[in-house]
Amino acid sequence: MTSIAKDGSVKPSVASLFSLSGATGPLIGLLLLCAFLTFASDSFMSFRNFLNIMDQITVLGIMAVGMTFVILIAGIDLSVGSVLALAMMVLGYLNVEAGMPMSIAITGALAAAAICGGASGMMITTFGVPPFIATLAMMSIARGLANMITNGSQIIGFPAWFNMSAIIRYGGVLTMTVAVMLVVFVLAFVFLRYREGGRSLYAIGGNPEVARLAGINVNRTTVLVYVASAFLSGLAGILLAARLDSVQPSSGVAYELDAIAAVVIGGTSLSGGTGGVVGTIIGVLIIGVLRNGLNLLSVSPFLQAVIIGLVIVLAVAAETFKRR
Amino acid sequence: MKTTFKALIAATAVASIAGVAGADEVKKIGLAVPNLQADFFNQIKLGVENYGKELGIEVIVADAKNDTATQVSQVQDFMTQGIDAFIYIPAGAAAAAVPTRLARAEGIPVINVDRFPEGEPGDTFIAGESIESAYQVCDHIIKLAGGEGKMAIIHGQKGTTPEVLRFQGCERAINENPGVELVTQQWSQMWSPDEGFSIAQNMLQAHPDLKIIFGQADGLAMGAAKATDVAGLSDQVIIGGYDGDVAALEYLAECEGPFVVTATQSTQLMGRLAVDSAIKVAAGESVPERQTPNAVLTTCEDAPQYVEQHP
Numbered sequence: 001m002t003s004i005a006k007d008g009s010v011k012p013s014v015a016s017l018f019s020l021s022g023a024t025g026p027l028i029g030l031l032l033l034c035a036f037l038t039f040a041s042d043s044f045m046s047f048r049n050f051l052n053i054m055d056q057i058t059v060l061g062i063m064a065v066g067m068t069f070v071i072l073i074a075g076i077d078l079s080v081g082s083v084l085a086l087a088m089m090v091l092g093y094l095n096v097e098a099g100m101p102m103s104i105a106i107t108g109a110l111a112a113a114a115i116c117g118g119a120s121g122m123m124i125t126t127f128g129v130p131p132f133i134a135t136l137a138m139m140s141i142a143r144g145l146a147n148m149i150t151n152g153s154q155i156i157g158f159p160a161w162f163n164m165s166a167i168i169r170y171g172g173v174l175t176m177t178v179a180v181m182l183v184v185f186v187l188a189f190v191f192l193r194y195r196e197g198g199r200s201l202y203a204i205g206g207n208p209e210v211a212r213l214a215g216i217n218v219n220r221t222t223v224l225v226y227v228a229s230a231f232l233s234g235l236a237g238i239l240l241a242a243r244l245d246s247v248q249p250s251s252g253v254a255y256e257l258d259a260i261a262a263v264v265i266g267g268t269s270l271s272g273g274t275g276g277v278v279g280t281i282i283g284v285l286i287i288g289v290l291r292n293g294l295n296l297l298s299v300s301p302f303l304q305a306v307i308i309g310l311v312i313v314l315a316v317a318a319e320t321f322k323r324r
Numbered sequence: 325m326k327t328t329f330k331a332l333i334a335a336t337a338v339a340s341i342a343g344v345a346g347a348d349e350v351k352k353i354g355l356a357v358p359n360l361q362a363d364f365f366n367q368i369k370l371g372v373e374n375y376g377k378e379l380g381i382e383v384i385v386a387d388a389k390n391d392t393a394t395q396v397s398q399v400q401d402f403m404t405q406g407i408d409a410f411i412y413i414p415a416g417a418a419a420a421a422v423p424t425r426l427a428r429a430e431g432i433p434v435i436n437v438d439r440f441p442e443g444e445p446g447d448t449f450i451a452g453e454s455i456e457s458a459y460q461v462c463d464h465i466i467k468l469a470g471g472e473g474k475m476a477i478i479h480g481q482k483g484t485t486p487e488v489l490r491f492q493g494c495e496r497a498i499n500e501n502p503g504v505e506l507v508t509q510q511w512s513q514m515w516s517p518d519e520g521f522s523i524a525q526n527m528l529q530a531h532p533d534l535k536i537i538f539g540q541a542d543g544l545a546m547g548a549a550k551a552t553d554v555a556g557l558s559d560q561v562i563i564g565g566y567d568g569d570v571a572a573l574e575y576l577a578e579c580e581g582p583f584v585v586t587a588t589q590s591t592q593l594m595g596r597l598a599v600d601s602a603i604k605v606a607a608g609e610s611v612p613e614r615q616t617p618n619a620v621l622t623t624c625e626d627a628p629q630y631v632e633q634h635p
Contacts, residue, residue: 049404154416156442243393244393244420246421253390295398301385
């Protein structure tokens with residue numbers, strides 16, 4: 001949204017410009033998409049379908065927020081899908097197999113996810129492993145651990161309220177899971193825009209050396225960013241478990257690619273330093289609306305894959321073109 | 325919360341009463357498949373689509389790409405589209421009960437094919453009789469190997485209905501032949517040829533004297549056959565598969581490799597049965613809880629006829 005210039009000072013005029021160019025392109029794309037689908041499908045433009053879309057983007061939305069932090073500091077996190085699976089399996093193991101109350105199981109799942117993020121962050125900062133490699137390694141490790149917990153089988157048998165929290169719409173609108181996503185959105189937005197810690201992410205993404213000289217503890221912040229990303233993946237995993245009423249270690253394969261796609265479509269630059277959560281939310285909505293709309297239009301599954309690929313290319317190409 | 329929950333139950337009750345009482349006509353069917361990359365599911369899809377076309381029923385297909393979460397979203401979208409019947413092949417081992425609940429809430433028929441979610445069965449379950457057929461395949465390859473030797477099994481996705489049942493059947497054949505030693509087994513995620521290839525390659529590396537391999541799906545068996553060729557062990561190893569995929573039947577028809585037998589499932593028939601059952605349930609007629617279009621043991625000699633016309 002706003003950007004800190006390379007010398008570390010905030011330039012409001014430039015900032016407002018970035019705020020526009022960061023999210024307006026994707027927003028126009030989203031509105032066009034919705035307009036098209038309204039005409040093309042009878043069932044798209046309804047309150048109920050809108051609520052369905054909100055349900056469907058919950059997991060991706062929360063993961064994409066974490067991914068936004070990571071990409072803002074010019075990193076990448078390939079492990080989110082696997083960490084999600086690990087958190088789900090820990091949750092299932094603690095609650096169903098070990099018979100612990102849900103509060104402890106959820107805490108354990110989130111802690112397991114956060115530890116993964118901490119490990120990735122340490123690999124990157126202490127040992128100088130490039131983020132791509134460090135999180136690639138974590139992707140494999142977390143997936144393996146998730147499979148080891150039950151030797152590859154699924155776990156079912158959560159308490160009834162758990163699935164209900166993803167089904168019952170309080171006040172006819174909000175399921176518990178969607179509410180959690182909205183809270184994450186608001187917190188992330190406020191943090192990135194108004195908190196010193198959030199601003200420092202832009203500085204690190206712009207130029208880590210300058211950020212360090214400006215007094216930001218780059219290593220510590222980097223580790224915390226990967227912890228946050230993994231923690232949010234764990235949270236997404238818990239919500240996914242509620243939605244599916246079961247956990248299985250093969251969950252979340254290739255979700256990291258969806259999360260990266262959402263962030264990039266939302267206008268956050270892969271080279272770091274520019275972008276923000278609002279763009280990401282729009283990116284998530286574009287992916288969600290597109291998938292939902294193509295299903296409603298009964299577009300063949302094979303063609304759907306092609307269209308989604310084309311949209312990603314279009315979004316990135318438009319972004320690059322604008323930068324020239 | 326209580327009122328919402330009550331409302332939900334009330335809505336479900338009203339909807340299911342409506343579903344039973346009204347002799348509803350089926351105009352639109354939603355078919356949720358785990359993964360269209362697997363020929364087995366693609367054949368079922370073709371069966372449903374072709375039969376739907378004959379009857380003038382619109383068929384909507386959703387491919388979950390083996391992801392349970394994707395499938396739940398797709399089924400939600402089905403409900404928005406107002407389908408009259410739901411043919412459900414659960415993706416993944418967790419076999420989420422959620423899609424069935426969603427359909428029940430709308431009061432529409434749920435037809436399970438090949439797999440069904442534990443605790444939340446549909447109106448009918450259509451699947452080949454896996455245990456007996458798997459027994460026949462394993463029995464066949466064990467006999468060909470002279471009733472003894474080291475054996476390996478390449479499983480499908482762990483915990484799915486076919487994976488569990490096919491193993492049960494094959495295990496029976498193994499137990500009947502004390503000379504056969506099951507030395508190694510591995511699970512695949514996608515039932516796919518590339519997985520079959522790499523798994524078999526590792527197995528042959530660890531056990532070069534392997535004589536019998538059972539791939540729980542034709543994709544796995546085809547991959548294993550390639551790996552055996554590469555290892556130069558085609559003369560020593562005998563491979564059995566399952567499903568009767570088109571590619572596998574063509575391979576068997578040539579009768580040149582180590583992969584010699586499969587159980588051909590009547591996939592197209594399953595699709596037709598599913599549509600028929602959906603129409604019956606919607607009209608308030610009763611259907612059997614379990615329908616079993618049997619798989620046929622297929623060797624080199626029988627394969628050409630099934631290549632011509634898939635059952």
